[in-house]
Amino acid sequence: MPEDQYSSVLDRCYWPMLDLLDDFNVKFGFEFPASTLEIINNIDTDFIDSLKRKWKKGKCEVIGSGYSQSIFPLIPAKVNYMNLVLGNRSYQKLLGSVPKTAYVNEQAFSSGIVELYVKAGFENIIMDWDNARKFKNFPNEYVYAPKRLVGADGSKINLIWNSTISFQKFQRYSQGTLTLENYLKYLFTHLSNEEDHSFLLYAYDLEIFDYMPGHGDLHEHKDEFTDFERIRGLFEFFEEDERVEITTPGEIVEKFPPTNQIQLGTAEYPIPCKKQYKYNVTRWAVCGRENSRINGQCYEIFQKLQNIIFLNELVSSSIRKVEIDKIWLNLINLWSSDFRTHTTDKKYTKFRNHIGYTLEFCDNALQQLKNSINVEDDFVLINPHGFTWKYPFEFKYQFKHGEVRENISIILDGKEAVTQLEEQEFYHDGSLRSVKIIIEPIIKSKSSVQGKIISKTNENELIIHSKNKNDILETPEVALTLLPDKGGSIGQLKFPNIAEEFFIGELEHGFYNDIMYSPDWYSGHTVIYERSTKKHTDLETTKLNSFSLDNTPIRIPVTFKINIPIGIIQKTYYVYVNQPRIDLNYHFSLNDIFPLYFRAGIATFNPNCFDKEKLKYTTNNGGYEYETYNLKGRLVKHDEPVSLNVSSHQCLGATEGWVGISDDEKGFAILNNKAKQYSVPLLHYEELKDSYFLRLYTSISEMDDTTETFLKGHNNLSLTFLGHKNDINEVIKTSKSINNGLIICFKE
Numbered sequence: 001m002p003e004d005q006y007s008s009v010l011d012r013c014y015w016p017m018l019d020l021l022d023d024f025n026v027k028f029g030f031e032f033p034a035s036t037l038e039i040i041n042n043i044d045t046d047f048i049d050s051l052k053r054k055w056k057k058g059k060c061e062v063i064g065s066g067y068s069q070s071i072f073p074l075i076p077a078k079v080n081y082m083n084l085v086l087g088n089r090s091y092q093k094l095l096g097s098v099p100k101t102a103y104v105n106e107q108a109f110s111s112g113i114v115e116l117y118v119k120a121g122f123e124n125i126i127m128d129w130d131n132a133r134k135f136k137n138f139p140n141e142y143v144y145a146p147k148r149l150v151g152a153d154g155s156k157i158n159l160i161w162n163s164t165i166s167f168q169k170f171q172r173y174s175q176g177t178l179t180l181e182n183y184l185k186y187l188f189t190h191l192s193n194e195e196d197h198s199f200l201l202y203a204y205d206l207e208i209f210d211y212m213p214g215h216g217d218l219h220e221h222k223d224e225f226t227d228f229e230r231i232r233g234l235f236e237f238f239e240e241d242e243r244v245e246i247t248t249p250g251e252i253v254e255k256f257p258p259t260n261q262i263q264l265g266t267a268e269y270p271i272p273c274k275k276q277y278k279y280n281v282t283r284w285a286v287c288g289r290e291n292s293r294i295n296g297q298c299y300e301i302f303q304k305l306q307n308i309i310f311l312n313e314l315v316s317s318s319i320r321k322v323e324i325d326k327i328w329l330n331l332i333n334l335w336s337s338d339f340r341t342h343t344t345d346k347k348y349t350k351f352r353n354h355i356g357y358t359l360e361f362c363d364n365a366l367q368q369l370k371n372s373i374n375v376e377d378d379f380v381l382i383n384p385h386g387f388t389w390k391y392p393f394e395f396k397y398q399f400k401h402g403e404v405r406e407n408i409s410i411i412l413d414g415k416e417a418v419t420q421l422e423e424q425e426f427y428h429d430g431s432l433r434s435v436k437i438i439i440e441p442i443i444k445s446k447s448s449v450q451g452k453i454i455s456k457t458n459e460n461e462l463i464i465h466s467k468n469k470n471d472i473l474e475t476p477e478v479a480l481t482l483l484p485d486k487g488g489s490i491g492q493l494k495f496p497n498i499a500e501e502f503f504i505g506e507l508e509h510g511f512y513n514d515i516m517y518s519p520d521w522y523s524g525h526t527v528i529y530e531r532s533t534k535k536h537t538d539l540e541t542t543k544l545n546s547f548s549l550d551n552t553p554i555r556i557p558v559t560f561k562i563n564i565p566i567g568i569i570q571k572t573y574y575v576y577v578n579q580p581r582i583d584l585n586y587h588f589s590l591n592d593i594f595p596l597y598f599r600a601g602i603a604t605f606n607p608n609c610f611d612k613e614k615l616k617y618t619t620n621n622g623g624y625e626y627e628t629y630n631l632k633g634r635l636v637k638h639d640e641p642v643s644l645n646v647s648s649h650q651c652l653g654a655t656e657g658w659v660g661i662s663d664d665e666k667g668f669a670i671l672n673n674k675a676k677q678y679s680v681p682l683l684h685y686e687e688l689k690d691s692y693f694l695r696l697y698t699s700i701s702e703m704d705d706t707t708e709t710f711l712k713g714h715n716n717l718s719l720t721f722l723g724h725k726n727d728i729n730e731v732i733k734t735s736k737s738i739n740n741g742l743i744i745c746f747k748e
Contacts, residue, residue: 001207002344007043013206014040016228018050021059024235026246031063031103031203034090035333041094052095061248064091064099064122070335071284073110073271073622073653074295074680079302080113080622083332084120086325100124101249103203106337107131107162107274108281110653111265112623114151122157124253125149126203127264128274129161135266144190144197145256150263153625158258160249162203164274170202173234174209174227180234191243198252267629267685268636269650271621277642278704282651285680287707288340289348292700295340296678297355301331303675303740304362310384311369311743318372319365327365330358341706375747377452381412382743383443391737392554392576394438395744396423397453404432404455410439411452417441420554438554440578443742473556475577481505483522487538488560488571490524495580495723501609503668503723514688521604521695524584526569529596529647531703538562538569545570553577566591580723581734588715595709597647598701599639599682601719603670605661605694612692614663617683618728621653626728631694636685639697647703651680658735659683659696662726669731670696671720673739679717 001009020026030051032040041048054060067087072080088098101124102117109127117125129143142161149159169186172178190199209227238244247255264272271281286292305327312319339351373380383389410417420438427433443449471491473480481491483506492502507521528536545559555574562569567590574583584601618628638650652659659681660669672679682697698719701709720738724730 003347006039009207009211010040010044010047012210014047016210017206018047018054018060020232020235021054023232024239024246026235026238027059027061027248027251028246029061029063029101029248029250031065033065033069034067034087034094035336036069037094038090048094055095055097061101061250062091062095062097062099063126063249064088064102065105066102066332067329068332068336069105069338070332071106071108071281071337071340071622072104072113072116073108073281074285074655075335075622075653076299076302076655077112077116077620077622077624078306079331079335081116081119082328083335084116084122086329086332088120101126101160106284107164108271108284109264109273110271110621110623111150111152111263111627112621112625114149114157115153115155115623115625118151118155118157124158124160124249126160126162126200126249128164128272130164131269131272131274132264134272135268136262136264138262142260142262144192144199146198146253146258148258148261150261151625152265152623152627156261158253159262160198160200160252162200162274164276166200167202167204168275171204171208174230176227176230180230180237183234184237196256198256200249201246265621265627265629267617267631267634270627270629270652271650277649278646280642280646280648280650280704281653282648282680282699282702283704283706284337284340285651285653286678286699286702287704287709289706289708290710291340292678292709294334294352294355296675297359298331298335299678299739300675301327301334301355301358301362304359304366305331306740307384307743308362308365308369311366311373311382314382315369315372318369323365327358327362330354330361334358370743370745371748373745375745376450377411378747379451379453380448380745381441381443381451382448382745383445384740384743385733385736386445387733388445389441389443389737389742391734391741392438392440392579393737393742394422394436396434396436398434399432401427401433402429402431405430406455408432408435408437408453409456410437411454412439412441412449418553420552422557440554441742473558473575475556475575477578477580478575478582480573480575480582482558482560482573484543484560485541486522487525487540487542487562487569488544488558488573489522489539493523493582493721498580498723498725499609499666502606503609504603504605504721507604507606512688512691512693517688517693521693523602523604524571524573525602526586526598526600527602528566528593528598530566531594531596533596534565536564536566538564538571540564555583566593582721584719584721586717588711588717590711590713590715592710592712595701595711596703597699598709598711599697599699600679600717601670601698603668603696603721605668605696607691607694609666610661611663611665612687615661615692615694616663617659617661619652619654619659619681620656622655626656626732631685631692633687634685635687636683638682639684639695645703645705648682648699651682651699651702654681656732656735657739658731660728660731661694661696662724662728665726667724667726667728667731669720669722669724669734670698671722671731671735671738672698672718675739677715677717 066083102122107128147159173183410419423436425433479494492505494502504523526538545561559572570587572585615631658671684695
């Protein structure tokens with residue numbers, strides 16, 4: 001919707017709906033993000049005053065949805081919570097009260113977000129019945145009364161059912177494609193002569209009545225009976241029918257006190273949404289104009305904001321609270337769903353500029369705070385986390401010309417740290433220009449260490465117990481088999497101290513006694529489908545581009561370079577010496593492509609590694625608490641297309657940067673830094689005779705009606721494959737170390 005049409009839309013869509021409250025004996029709810037109310041207040045304060053009066057008199061109910069309409073299951077819990085808190089602050093300021101009922105934005109729900117609504121003070125939420133029941137055996141009569149919804153952490157909230165079919169029928173009637181007679185025929189199928197039923201007539205946009213975003217001139221000729229005239233005709237009928245009462249969602253909870261406790265998420269459909277399957281959560285994740293890029297930049301702002309808040313407390317608030325709140329509001333607005341689907345070029349340009357401004361503001365604020373930190377030697381490392389840091393940390397360092405001509409090492413608080421150097425660059429005279437430094441410091445929670453870089457003539461004396469034989473690379477914690485004839489894909493990845501069997505790798509032709517699953521199944525590879533239907537993979541014959549066991553006390557890098565018709569893919573594995581972990585870093589150098597989908601780091605699981613009876617997956621979908629779904633007896637096909645124009649059914653939010661597969665004894669997690677390259681996991685699980693097929697895809701682009709993704713030039717993606725002994729807390733800590741690591745401050 002163009003901004004210059006806001007006032008006309010207010011007059012054509014919003015006021016007529018509000019006027020119905022004066023003309024009929026009805027009550028209903030109005031859902032507004034707080035930011036929308038602020039825009040309306042700038043255009044027409046009378047509307048806000050009228051809405052406020054009617055709410056106070058009990059004639060209507062304002063339904064909350066946070067400060068900005070954003071897709072909670074794709075966004076970190078802290079951002080979602082602040083969205084609700086700042087939204088309530090704005091509702092209070094404009095309307096003098098805070099809503100008790102919330103509308104789940106775009107009806108994109110996850111079990112993890114229930115806790116956030118409860119903590120923000122909401123008592124009720126509205127969610128779509130038709131999609132939520134898809135993989136649940138709820139009795140049909142459940143739709144006619146509120147329920148008690150249980151979240152991932154055990155939080156409980158009242159659930160009021162919306163219905164996709166109901167709001168679509170209402171739209172069709174109001175726009176003249178369904179007669180009043182046929183609409184009422186549908187509606188009264190939900191009427192009972194034996195007991196009272198509650199049923200939500202309409203819970204969708206107001207802007208579609210007597211105005212359709214993106215459909216021609218606002219003032220073009222309309223039929224004799226307008227949308228609102230039809231709606232008035234419906235309400236006139238209701239006033240004559242004693243069986244019908246139109247009231248607010250909040251009053252429905254009072255009239256029909258919730259009894260049954262239910263949960264909504266399932267393994268097949270952890271993030272139910274509104275409408276039909278073509279309209280699923282991947283739309284806001286990795287479809288749109290460039291959603292992978294802009295979601296990654298929002299994660300980058302969030303990571304920087306967390307560091308700003310921590311350092312600001314450390315140095316006694318040199319950044320004012322009002323400035324931090326401004327960053328929060330900017331970030332919440334930038335995560336708005338509207339910018340990720342259909343929006344005007346003018347709005348999108350302002351949005352992109354707003355991202356750039358916010359990133360620069362964060363960079364300046366961070367640098368200001370870092371300048372306040374006492375650096376005694378070359379740098380300071382600060383651990384902002386609530387746990388002791390014992391993870392790898394890497395940083396780049398630039399030397400002056402001629403400053404260093406020998407090997408270097410790191411001293412932390414007077415003790416030499418195990419140090420590894422990578423990506424060294426040299427000046428023309430042979431002195432060191434820059435280097436990536438990797439260390440494994442141990443730093444207590446909320447503590448810091450002073451760091452010093454020293455020259456060292458002797459090589460690191462640490463003995464490395466690693467070996468390479470027949471493309472099998474072994475360390476005390478990892479055994480990795482690579483397949484150069486298949487693009488350096490993973491033949492087997494074992495963590496010998498966790499399980500005897502390999503976790504992921506190649507399942508050779510005929511592994512499954514099922515013709516549908518008889519081909520070779522690979523791991524650690526990439527599949528790109530162009531819209532032209534051309535398929536590209538990196539499963540081409542290649543050879544090691546670089547490899548060495550020398551001076552690798554922390555991790556061993558192995559690099560492959562693969563030429564494909566649309567460019568070059570360089571993949572580097574980092575095999576860790578003292579952790580059950582490998583990193584897989586991609587560098588894509590691509591020609592111009594419009595992807596139908598782009599999936600990398602594909603992990604095919606060995607069904608002999610896990611106990612099928614206990615198999616499950618775990619991740620966060622927008623909440624603080626992670627969600628776990630058992631896979632036994634399920635058929636999960638997130639990766640499969642809905643149609644020729646919609647490439648996937650579903651994705652996981654993985655909003656804290658990880659997703660895990662486990663049984664009761666062991667687990668395997670895939671982690672990534674969403675700020676460096678945003679991606680989402682797609683899961684496929686299917687039970688076969690005496691076995692099962694399980695795969696996880698990492699997607700950076702999918703296709704639907706909003707997709708305009710264009711990839712050109714250089715792009716990077718980094719994934720971590722982590723083994724663990726059914727220890728989700730260790731996965732969470734490792735993910736935090738990857739997504740928001742130590743804070744480093746250099747000496748000026």
